[in-house]
Amino acid sequence: MIVKVFGCALMGVEAQLITIEVNVSRVAKIYMVGLPDNAVKESHQRISSALKNIGCKIPIKEITINLAPADIKKEGSAYDLPIAVGILSATNQLKCKNRLKDYLIMGELALDGKIRPIKGILSIATFAKNNGFKGLIVSSDNAKEAALIKGLEVYGAYNIKDINNHFNGFLKIKKTYNYPALSSRTDFMLDFNEVKGQNYVKRAIEIAAAGSHNILLIGPPGSGKSMLAKRIPSILPPLSIDEAIETAKIYSCIGKVNSFSGMVDYRPFRSPHHTVSNVALAGGGSNPIPGEISLAHNGVLFLDELPEFKRDALEVLRQPLEDRKIVISRAMKSVEYPANFMLVGAMNPSPNGGFEDLNSINPERKSSVKKYLSKLSGPLMDRIDIQIEVLPVSYEDISSKIKQESSHEIQKRVVKARKIQLSRYKKYALYSNSELTPKLMDNYCKLDFESEKLIKLAVKKMSLSVRSFTRIKKVARTIADLEGSEQIQKIHLFEAIQYRKLDRIKI
Ligand SMILES: Nc1ncnc2c1ncn2[C@@H]1O[C@H](COP(=O)(O)OP(=O)(O)OP(=O)(O)O)[C@@H](O)[C@H]1O
Ligand SMILES: [Mg+2]
Structure with a gap:
């Protein structure tokens, strides 16, 4: 019979769904297909040892594990846990198979069945949230990180035995919650x-x-x-x-x-x-x-x-x-x-x-x-x-x-x-003056007559490039904001021009 368990591969900070299919039939061999790297191929050694050590059986049958889609390279040891859960389920040692489809399961196994944390769990949790999964089953050391994404059931387990018992109704793994607080640190070491x-x-x-x-x-x-x-x-x-x-x-x-x-x-x-x-x-x-x-x-x-x-x-x-x-x-x-x-x-x-x-x-x-x-x-x-x-x-x-x-x-x-900048650029999803586009600068970095005269003179005297001219206007915008001034004034522009030291070194 074929069992499906879901996990993820990381592409930068984005996660992508990997389906782990486990099929058990008669000859004593484990086959791993679907572009696994060496660490994934070696996982059957860890899995066999972990399952034996928690008292589960690896059947003397042929086990085929397919990691789909085949064109994505699967790297590292994070697939140990979903593969092991798949084997337990395909051999009827883990019940409630239909619940597996609701969770992303990822983690590395130690030889004694302990679940080790993996990298990239936050991206995987984001993926779970955006793709309709109910939650995640991960190492207890990863659970806090995964629980940063709200609206997911996160189960952090110490040992694969706990997961087996959880699905078989002998144990209830507690859900993990995390309420991140904004830091309001004022005691910096370097002040x-x-x-x-x-x-x-x-x-x-x-x-x-x-x-x-x-x-x-x-x-x-x-x-x-x-x-x-x-x-x-x-x-x-x-x-x-x-x-x-x-x-x-x-x-x-x-x-x-x-x-x-x-x-x-x-x-x-x-x-x-x-x-x-x-x-x-x-x-x-x-x-x-x-x-x-x-x-x-x-x-x-x-x-x-x-x-x-x-x-x-x-x-x-x-x-x-x-x-x-x-x-x-x-x-x-x-x-x-x-x-x-x-x-x-x-x-x-x-x-x-x-x-x-x-x-x-x-x-x-x-x-x-x-x-x-x-x-x-x-x-x-x-x-x-x-x-x-x-x-x-x-x-x-x-x-x-x-x-x-x-x-x-x-x-x-x-x-x-x-705060002034955030509210001014809210509709453009920009955070600060440094991110202003030329078009937005026309709107928000307007110069009055006196300031225009000053910048014209500076461009001539300092042979400024178009880019430095733009930089000066953005910096002047920030100086005006620090002063709470809606309009960029000549004095703001004058100060901004002072901050082009290298333009003033003539070589
Ligand atoms: N304004 C200052 N107030 C207090 N201490 C200072 C000040 N300027 C320099 N120092 C002292 O001088 C040390 C050397 O400064 P720092 O290493 O920052 O210089 P630097 O300009 O980076 O030099 P370098 O070009 O050699 O890297 C500092 O660790 C600090 O102890
Ligand atoms: Mg230095």
């Missing part, structure tokens, strides 16, 4: 009140956080660039539940959600080293996994010592910075990962560390500075809205006893400005 002085840089960072603008900090060694950048998450608006679940789905794919809450509680801050490979940065591999840009989704991607990154690794960022997602194409499948992050870069102004006056240095030195800066391609720089110079903190500031403003105070202003 802006530890940074002395640097008020103009803090102001630029506040604007970047308020409008989710990409920002580049340019300054000599020791000026505090890394110190400032690492404190940015402390002033970003708290994650909403939807954003938290979106981000958790990506972390779930690599098995790294908070085991207690089942999700990601804070905006991620990813800081890959400059030797990072293109795949680790963007995602990919033969069995694709999300890269740093996706792990930074809804948070910050910090690239310290920006020009030290390989040029092609930086170029990889261009498309996701525009599209806010990355598509990884492989021969068998193409997967998509979200990648909506705020890019924060830090760099020295020259290979020697300090600022160089290009008009007065010798030609050899000038060419080495040019080479260093040219690593940052124009198109990438154009996508960075705010470029700010960080000068070393003065003696007066560093020795001052004046209390510095805390991250919590700055965050309040950021949240206020974000």
Whole structure:
């Protein structure tokens, strides 16, 4: 007889239905068909041992297991549990077969029958919800994560024996519930009140956080660039539940959600080293996994010592910075990962560390500075809205006893400005000024006569590209929002123009 059990395969953060068909007939052999990888093929060893250890029988008959559809590659050990449940059911050791169709069943089996957690359970739960399944049967270690998706019956089991007893009516596995709470954390380990002085840089960072603008900090060694950048998450608006679940789905794919809450509680801050490979940065591999840009989704991607990154690794960022997602194409499948992050870069102004006056240095030195800066391609720089110079903190500031403003105070202003943006762009499903399209900019970034005159002058003097011109207007929009001003005024625009440091370095 044939029994069907349902599970899922992951395609990026999307899950796809896999039907596990088990047929038992007379010869003693297990056949596995339907494009299983080696880990799936080996599952019959784990399953045989697990079933024997819980006192169930593997019949001396031929068992055929078909994982359908056949054109999707099935990877990993997560199919152990649905296959084992299928065998139990096909051999009449598990009753109530008709109830199996209501659940997605996924998990890895240990040799003693214990169920181990698997990766990507949040995507699988979303799929179950969207496709009319009643619920999920998973490892108890996965249950909290699955229960983040409301409206599903989630049963977390420790051992396959519990599942057998549950269906046979000898035990009732308790349903798992999860009520995710929004974090209202104000006690960040890294707080802006530890940074002395640097008020103009803090102001630029506040604007970047308020409008989710990409920002580049340019300054000599020791000026505090890394110190400032690492404190940015402390002033970003708290994650909403939807954003938290979106981000958790990506972390779930690599098995790294908070085991207690089942999700990601804070905006991620990813800081890959400059030797990072293109795949680790963007995602990919033969069995694709999300890269740093996706792990930074809804948070910050910090690239310290920006020009030290390989040029092609930086170029990889261009498309996701525009599209806010990355598509990884492989021969068998193409997967998509979200990648909506705020890019924060830090760099020295020259290979020697300090600022160089290009008009007065010798030609050899000038060419080495040019080479260093040219690593940052124009198109990438154009996508960075705010470029700010960080000068070393003065003696007066560093020795001052004046209390510095805390991250919590700055965050309040950021949240206020974000709320204005959220309500303004509600009908377009946009979150911040940085996402404005040219058409929407015509509506929301209108300039008055005086401001038009100012920007015309700036374009002429600084030979601005069309992209930087657009960036300036978006940043000016955020400055106006921080002030609660409906109209962008000349003073807002003037400040935004100051944040184009690299446009002002003539090489
Ligand atoms: N404004 C400041 N207030 C308090 N401490 C500071 C400040 N600026 C720098 N420091 C101190 O100097 C240290 C070095 O700063 P940081 O590593 O951030 O510099 P950097 O600009 O990133 O240098 P590099 O270019 O070498 O990476 C900090 O860890 C901090 O202790
Ligand atoms: Mg640094």
